[in-house]
Amino acid sequence: MDARKAFGQQLKKIREQKGMTQEYLAEIIGISDRQIRNYEGGVQGPTFGNLEKLAKVLGVRIRDLFDFSDSDL
Secondary structure (H helix, E strand, O other): OOHHHHHHHHHHHHHHHOOOOHHHHHHHHOOOHHHHHHHHHOOOOOOHHHHHHHHHHHOOOHHHHHOOOOOOO
């Protein structure tokens, strides 16, 4: 698995644990829900600015979004 896919899986896991939809998360951050789908699907990664926003809104540290300890990376 590549890093983008592992990041996307971790983002989705945290988002779902927080009870947020892709649409809600996207709205709070100020991006499209398509971008969230792309992040979670490993199609693209977020900018540093959006990475900071994701961590803040999800209430986690940036490094928590990169905790791939359960992946095959």
